[in-house]
Amino acid sequence: MSNKMHVKLNVNGTDHEFLAEPRELLIYALREKLNITGPHVGCETSHCGACTVTLNGKSVKSCTMFVAQANGAEITTIEGLGSPDALHVLQENFKEHHGLQCGFCTPGMITRAAKLLEENPNPTEEEVRFGIAGNICRCTGYQNIVKSILSAASELNSAKEAAQ
Amino acid sequence: MKDEVTREDRVAGLKGLGCSRKRVEDARFTQGKGNYVDDIKLPGMLHGDFVRSPYAHARIKSINIDAAMALPGVTAVLTAKDLEPLGLHWMPTLAGDKQMVLADGKVLFQGQEVAFVVAADRYIAADAVELVEVEYEELEVIVNPFKSLQSDVVLREDLIAPDGSIPNGAHGPRKHPNHIFTWEAGELEATNQVIDNAEVVAEAEMYYHRTHPCPLETCGSVASMDKVNGKLTLWGTFQAPHVVRTVASLLSGIEEHNIRVVSPDIGGGFGNKVGVYPGYVCSIVASIVTGVPVKWVEDRMENLMSTAFARDYWMKGKISATKEGKITGLHCHVTADHGAFDACADPTKFPAGFMNICTGSYDIPVAYLGVDGVYTNKAPGGVSYRCSFRVTEAVYFIERMIEVLAIELNMDPAELRSINFIKKEQFPYTAALGWEYDSGDYQTAWDKALLAVDYKGLRAEQAERVAAFKRGETRKIMGIGLSFFTEIVGAGPVKNCDILGMGMFDSCEIRIHPTGSATARLGTISQGQGHATTFAQILASEIGLPADSITIEEGDTDTAPYGLGTYGSRSTPVAGAAAAMAGRKIRAKAQMIAAYLLEVHDDDVEFDVDRFAVKGAPERFKTMKEIAYASYHQAIPGLEPGLEAVSYYDPPNMTYPFGAYVCVMDIDVDTGVPEIRRFYALDDCGTRINPMVIEGQIHGGLTEALAVALGQEIAYDDIGNVKTGTLMDFFLPTAWEVPNYETDFTVTPSPHHPIGAKGVGESPHVGGVPCFSNAVQDAFRPFGNRHTNMPHDHWRIWQTAANLGMHD
Numbered sequence: 014m015s016n017k018m019h020v021k022l023n024v025n026g027t028d029h030e031f032l033a034e035p036r037e038l039l040i041y042a043l044r045e046k047l048n049i050t051g052p053h054v055g056c057e058t059s060h061c062g063a064c065t066v067t068l069n070g071k072s073v074k075s076c077t078m079f080v081a082q083a084n085g086a087e088i089t090t091i092e093g094l095g096s097p098d099a100l101h102v103l104q105e106n107f108k109e110h111h112g113l114q115c116g117f118c119t120p121g122m123i124t125r126a127a128k129l130l131e132e133n134p135n136p137t138e139e140e141v142r143f144g145i146a147g148n149i150c151r152c153t154g155y156q157n158i159v160k161s162i163l164s165a166a167s168e169l170n171s172a173k174e175a176a177q
Numbered sequence: 178m179k180d181e182v183t184r185e186d187r188v189a190g191l192k193g194l195g196c197s198r199k200r201v202e203d204a205r206f207t208q209g210k211g212n213y214v215d216d217i218k219l220p221g222m223l224h225g226d227f228v229r230s231p232y233a234h235a236r237i238k239s240i241n242i243d244a245a246m247a248l249p250g251v252t253a254v255l256t257a258k259d260l261e262p263l264g265l266h267w268m269p270t271l272a273g274d275k276q277m278v279l280a281d282g283k284v285l286f287q288g289q290e291v292a293f294v295v296a297a298d299r300y301i302a303a304d305a306v307e308l309v310e311v312e313y314e315e316l317e318v319i320v321n322p323f324k325s326l327q328s329d330v331v332l333r334e335d336l337i338a339p340d341g342s343i344p345n346g347a348h349g350p351r352k353h354p355n356h357i358f359t360w361e362a363g364e365l366e367a368t369n370q371v372i373d374n375a376e377v378v379a380e381a382e383m384y385y386h387r388t389h390p391c392p393l394e395t396c397g398s399v400a401s402m403d404k405v406n407g408k409l410t411l412w413g414t415f416q417a418p419h420v421v422r423t424v425a426s427l428l429s430g431i432e433e434h435n436i437r438v439v440s441p442d443i444g445g446g447f448g449n450k451v452g453v454y455p456g457y458v459c460s461i462v463a464s465i466v467t468g469v470p471v472k473w474v475e476d477r478m479e480n481l482m483s484t485a486f487a488r489d490y491w492m493k494g495k496i497s498a499t500k501e502g503k504i505t506g507l508h509c510h511v512t513a514d515h516g517a518f519d520a521c522a523d524p525t526k527f528p529a530g531f532m533n534i535c536t537g538s539y540d541i542p543v544a545y546l547g548v549d550g551v552y553t554n555k556a557p558g559g560v561s562y563r564c565s566f567r568v569t570e571a572v573y574f575i576e577r578m579i580e581v582l583a584i585e586l587n588m589d590p591a592e593l594r595s596i597n598f599i600k601k602e603q604f605p606y607t608a609a610l611g612w613e614y615d616s617g618d619y620q621t622a623w624d625k626a627l628l629a630v631d632y633k634g635l636r637a638e639q640a641e642r643v644a645a646f647k648r649g650e651t652r653k654i655m656g657i658g659l660s661f662f663t664e665i666v667g668a669g670p671v672k673n674c675d676i677l678g679m680g681m682f683d684s685c686e687i688r689i690h691p692t693g694s695a696t697a698r699l700g701t702i703s704q705g706q707g708h709a710t711t712f713a714q715i716l717a718s719e720i721g722l723p724a725d726s727i728t729i730e731e732g733d734t735d736t737a738p739y740g741l742g743t744y745g746s747r748s749t750p751v752a753g754a755a756a757a758m759a760g761r762k763i764r765a766k767a768q769m770i771a772a773y774l775l776e777v778h779d780d781d782v783e784f785d786v787d788r789f790a791v792k793g794a795p796e797r798f799k800t801m802k803e804i805a806y807a808s809y810h811q812a813i814p815g816l817e818p819g820l821e822a823v824s825y826y827d828p829p830n831m832t833y834p835f836g837a838y839v840c841v842m843d844i845d846v847d848t849g850v851p852e853i854r855r856f857y858a859l860d861d862c863g864t865r866i867n868p869m870v871i872e873g874q875i876h877g878g879l880t881e882a883l884a885v886a887l888g889q890e891i892a893y894d895d896i897g898n899v900k901t902g903t904l905m906d907f908f909l910p911t912a913w914e915v916p917n918y919e920t921d922f923t924v925t926p927s928p929h930h931p932i933g934a935k936g937v938g939e940s941p942h943v944g945g946v947p948c949f950s951n952a953v954q955d956a957f958r959p960f961g962n963r964h965t966n967m968p969h970d971h972w973r974i975w976q977t978a979a980n981l982g983m984h985d
């Protein structure tokens with residue numbers, strides 16, 4: 014179609030260039046054009062957070078942004094947070110503390126939590142609960158998610174202390 | 178040979194029953210490598226989308242697809258007319274009714290599927306949906322079941338005989354064109370007699386509102402018809418893949434061996450993914466018509482409006498007792514709103530599910546239950562939202578009746594429960610409405626719970642708070658919510674439980690590999706419960722190979738043995754039992770191999786953790802790993818090579834998990850905001866397989882209970898518009914609203930289950946809803962409240978306070 018736009022994105026350190034209609038949502042560009050299927054679609058109305066990615070240093074719900082608006086952006090998704098041989102400390106802690114069940118919210122939840130811990134490396138339980146309130150989980154009741162995030166924070170902090 | 182590792186080490190190495198094994202599923206889920214239905218992408222795949230009815234009741238005068246077909250990228254637009262020659266414009270429901278796949282002449286609820294557009298991508302499909310022109314003629318809408326039974330408006334003309342008479346339905350006589358069935362249990366006359374002559378009678382009417390399971394992943398399917406090989410493959414969000422295969426075969430005429438149904442990773446089910454939906458059928462037809470794969474994934478609004486609902490029960494109760502509080506009789510009548518088609522997912526013989534467990538945990542000598550199912554202009558599909566069939570309704574009913582009776586008797590509700598519990602020595606106990614409870618020790622659990630929360634202290638604090646409120650010193654009141662529940666799960670015995678005629682057994686097949694690892698396949702499917710982790714634990718303990726060496730596979734009908742799927746907490750009670758029984762078959766053969774290798778008689782070896790050892794000479798043994806190797810590499814006289822087993826398990830009875838919950842809540846009467854100060858949950862699910870997973874299930878189930886009790890609702894206006902079609906209006910709690918829960922347990926094994934397990938995934942929802950509701954209602958009890966309906970959202974709580982004059 015003639016009305017397509019030329020879009021450049023850097024996702025998880027890799028550059029991508031493609032054509033997209035202006036109305037195409039970022040989540041569908043990621044999932045269907047780039048085959049990055051970690052971020053999920055739970056609502057398309059900004060309520061559930063399943064589609065959360067980090068875009069230019071901020072947590073963003075990729076279902077509520079046109080890919081055209083993201084042109085030139087640097088994006089991190091769950092796929093960019095760790096690797097099978099070197100899991101992100103949040104991935105380790107979600108496994109350790111049973112912070113997931115069906116796994117559908119998990120990519121968005123961990124991506125959000127990673128950003129939260131950058132913004133606030135030493136959060137209280139209340140701050141964690143508030144900080145992830147944009148991400149809905151239907152399975153876990155959040156208690157173990159909160160535990161996983163707090164435990165990851167304290168691991169990161171003790172690693173930092175040890176390094177000093 | 179000297180044994181260097183201790184027996185405890187060997188047990189620990191298996192990671193079998195009872196240990197908090199970390200989940201094997203988590204590696205892929207935490208790295209974004211789950212494979213959910215919308216992640217499936219096949220070459221040439223097209224996308225389907227529905228034209229849906231904006232009206233709740235209307236005749237369709239015409240459908241014009243020309244403009245849609247003219248849009249570049251549109252391949253097909255299917256309507257009922259296209260499906261009719263294939264006999265697919267209607268489909269059978271799980272409840273013995275039939276349902277339109279695409280609107281056939283009329284629509285019966287808002288959001289009903291009218292036409293199916295197939296296009297190159299989801300955007301073009303959505304554009305084409307807008308271009309399909311449908312002309313409707315509005316009809317009178319009925320959204321209330323009581324009005325429906327009085328109305329002259331006939332919702333389902335297809336169920337009226339040409340002479341105007343009303344033929345029987347799947348569950349017997351119907352007394353009105355909009356009536357579906359009457360279902361009764363117990364003794365009506367005897368119950369009435371007891372209640373009429375009782376010393377004390379309490380009555381209540383309660384509406385258990387309509388809600389929705391709303392898993393985070395919506396429903397969807399990908400159909401791929403391979404015309405060369407005549408084989409249909411269907412991926413989808415199916416809680417019962419084998420049942421879907423059978424239904425697909427019956428509908429399409431494709432033989433069952435040529436259909437492969439796959440449930441990939443499922444993003445939560447909670448009952449939403451039990452039913453068979455028009456989207457699945459349309460994706461299949463579209464793939465057959467176009468010759469390429471077709472994907473259909475509903476959006477959230479479609480999910481809330483059209484694929485299933487839960488509850489919607491109008492319940493009327495009478496309970497009688499002596500002055501001392503001994504319950505003598507219980508009467509319950511339900512008017513059940515089933516929506517436009519009876520698509521409830523219940524075993525065939527139970528059109529109201531297991532609502533007849535409504536005598537609860539109490540020794541009630543005589544009882545009666547009557548249920549009338551009714552058609553209205555609402556979405557079809559009454560599913561068991563995180564509960565066994567209608568058990569949440571039953572437990573809510575009895576736990577409210579107990580509270581109301583306590584008010585009538587002016588008695589403490591905890592004490593009233595204690596007086597009436599079925600006693601430990603009464604098990605197995607046959608309840609007045611027919612079920613045989615397998616095992617229980619209710620009083621012990623109750624006492625433990627009340628002690629843990631310092632119940633007496635809480636009541637004293639509450640009395641002080643009431644006094645302070647009356648003195649004008651506080652605007653916050655305090656509620657103590659109690660619930661004691663008995664679930665009935667693990668459906669079920671083939672003699673009385675079937676779905677579409679298929680008995681509700683389940684299955685497990687085990688293959689032991691030569692090097693001592695194993696693959697086991699089951700007829701169930703995990704939607705987050707962690708089957709790959711916990712079933713391997715059952716098997717590890719049964720066959721003596723480490724859980725880490727056992728792969729569990731589910732959800733692919735080409736490989737898994739036939740099973741009835743995962744819902745109603747049936748996985749552990751039924752498929753878990755099949756796993757244990759198949760494991761025992763493996764062990765029986767292993768015993769013969771071991772005896773041969775050790776050159777002793779079969780009876781002279783015994784199983785010990787991970788090996789067979791000669792009785793009285795434990796240093797002479799063969800490990801299961803060695804036995805597995807021998808079974809493939811050595812000719813053993815009288816035995817076939819290999820080590821495999823399969824078990825189809827028909828449970829002799831249901832299992833009856835139970836629990837005791839206490840919720841402490843503070844309520845601001847001016848804002849209507851409830852604050853959960855404490856929630857204590859004691860669960861008894863029999864033998865505990867993985868305490869970590871159990872605790873996770875309880876946290877999740879309680880949170881879904883909180884949602885339902887405190888705000889989650891599918892609401893309609895008078896003309897059938899869904900008022901809660903997005904997550905803006907449909908309440909899903911966030912981390913901010915949810916408390917931390919305290920969990921506890923007792924263990925009363927099921928006497929008939931091979932490992933004594935009862936199932937746990939749904940207990941917290943079943944017990945949690947009345948507990949949260951009772952907390953709200955208990956807070957208002959000292960001010961004159963008897964019963965108010967859920968959901969107790971801030972507005973309704975505020976209104977309750979206003980009605981009781983607490984704002985004056």
Ligand code: FES
Nearest residue numbers: 055056057062076
């Ligand atoms: S899909 Fe983006 S917030 Fe739900």
Ligand code: FES
Nearest residue numbers: 114118150151152
């Ligand atoms: S783990 Fe299922 S939605 Fe969070």
